[in-house]
Amino acid sequence: MLEIIPLPALKDNYIWLLKNKKSRHVAIIDPSETMPVLDKIKLDGLIPIAILITHHHWDHVGGILGIIKQYDIPVYTPKKESVTGSTDLVGEGDLVALPELNINLEILDVPGHTSGAIAYYTNSIVFSGDTLFTGGCGRIFEGTSSQMYASLTKFKTLPADTLLYCGHEYTVKNLKFAASIEPQNTFIHKRLEHAQRYRKSNRPTVPTTLLEESRSNPFLRCEEPNVISAASDFFGKNLNNAVDVFTAIRQWKDNF
Numbered sequence: 001m002l003e004i005i006p007l008p009a010l011k012d013n014y015i016w017l018l019k020n021k022k023s024r025h026v027a028i029i030d031p032s033e034t035m036p037v038l039d040k041i042k043l044d045g046l047i048p049i050a051i052l053i054t055h056h057h058w059d060h061v062g063g064i065l066g067i068i069k070q071y072d073i074p075v076y077t078p079k080k081e082s083v084t085g086s087t088d089l090v091g092e093g094d095l096v097a098l099p100e101l102n103i104n105l106e107i108l109d110v111p112g113h114t115s116g117a118i119a120y121y122t123n124s125i126v127f128s129g130d131t132l133f134t135g136g137c138g139r140i141f142e143g144t145s146s147q148m149y150a151s152l153t154k155f156k157t158l159p160a161d162t163l164l165y166c167g168h169e170y171t172v173k174n175l176k177f178a179a180s181i182e183p184q185n186t187f188i189h190k191r192l193e194h195a196q197r198y199r200k201s202n203r204p205t206v207p208t209t210l211l212e213e214s215r216s217n218p219f220l221r222c223e224e225p226n227v228i229s230a231a232s233d234f235f236g237k238n239l240n241n242a243v244d245v246f247t248a249i250r251q252w253k254d255n256f
Contacts, residue, residue, distance in 0.1 A: 002101060004125070004165065006204050007040060009033045012169045013059055014206060016127060017046075018101055025049050025100035029120070029127050030167055032059045034066025049100050050074050054129025055117040056081040060167060080109075080116025091118065110155075112148025113138035119155075124162045126210075128155065133166045134208045135174030135191075137219040139254065145247040152219055152246075160211040171195045171205035174217075177256050181218045181230045181249065188216045222246045 001022050007015040009032045016029040017040065026046040030053060031037050041048060048071045053061055055078060064075055064085040077083040079091035090096060092109035108119040110131040120127040130138035131148075132155050140148050155164075175192040182188055191212065195205045213220050221227045222242040231248040232239045239245045 002103065004207075005040070006206065007036045008169075008204075009036050009063075010059055014165075014167060014169065014204070015063070016165055018098075018103075019046065020101050023047070023100060027052060027098055027101060028067065029165075030054055030060040030129060031063030031067055032061075034063040037063055037067055038070060047100075048073050050076065050096070050098060051085075052096065052105070052120055052127070053077040053083055053086075054119060054127065054131075054167065055114040056083050057114065057130070060129065061085075078116040078118045080111075081114060091116075096120070108154055110151035112140055112143035112145075112151045115142040117143075117151075121158065121162075124159050125165065126155065126158060126162050127165045128167070130167045131155075132164065132213070132217075132219075133168065133174055134164060134171040134206050134213070135178055135195075135217050136170060136253065137217075137250070140250060145250065146243055148250070149222070149243050149246040155210065156214065156220060158210055160209065160214070162210045163207040164210060164213060165207045169199075169204065169206065171208075172199055177253050178216055178218050180256070181252075182221075182224075182226050184226070185216065191216050218249055219246060222249070 003019045005017040009015050013032045015031050018027040027050045074087045075085050076088045077086040079089040090107045094107040096105040103122045105120040105122045110117050110119050113130045172195050178188045198205050222245040231245045
């Protein structure tokens with residue numbers, strides 16, 4: 001009976017609400033702003049039980065203080081990062097029990113975008129923050145290429161039918177880049193057309209499945225010959241391992 005609700009915020013952020021359809025209890029993931037959350041709580045008569053944070057960037061934590069001013073609820077944040085309003089620090093292997101939603105969320109350490117970023121996984125659902133995007137991945141601000149690639153590889157170990165919920169609506173932009181790397185990949189072009197139709201009608205392109213990502217997200221395809229060849233050609237040198245390919249296409253994307 002779990003419903004996952006997207007709340008658009010700022011320019012292109014998503015705040016995710018995990019709602020028990022029967023009891024109306026709700027957990028809040030990465031509240032960039034206060035008012036969209038409080039307005040939704042009031043409109044639907046929701047009962048907040050927790051805030052879950054993937055990383056410390058302002059556009060994922062900006063709404064915390066306004067929410068906890070109204071509701072005395074725990075705020076789960078990464079162990080390796082400092083977030084104002086935090087009540088509970090969590091990291092790799094920890095579980096966040098949310099009995100009101102009948103779920104336990106497993107914590108995955110996924111550094112790279114930030115030094116201590118985490119993801120939340122449960123029942124073939126993963127909330128990746130800004131580490132893994134639909135069709136792409138986050139910029140490397142605090143970590144290293146090796147860390148980021150290892151984090152993306154961790155997502156690849158999850159079941160293929162896992163639904164990916166990320167922090168921004170970047171799908172169209174990301175898939176245009178993916179198509180430039182693999183112009184012969186028909187799956188990318190079909191997915192891009194689908195995403196463009198959705199955005200024209202102001203519908204979210206998130207979530208997708210990890211299976212879809214494995215077929216079209218270049219940052220999860222760094223061992224594929226076509227991606228290796230494109231990255232090598234673009235940089236004018238042979239790239240011999242997946243981390244080098246990832247590093248190359250991440251730099252390529254930064255200037256795309």
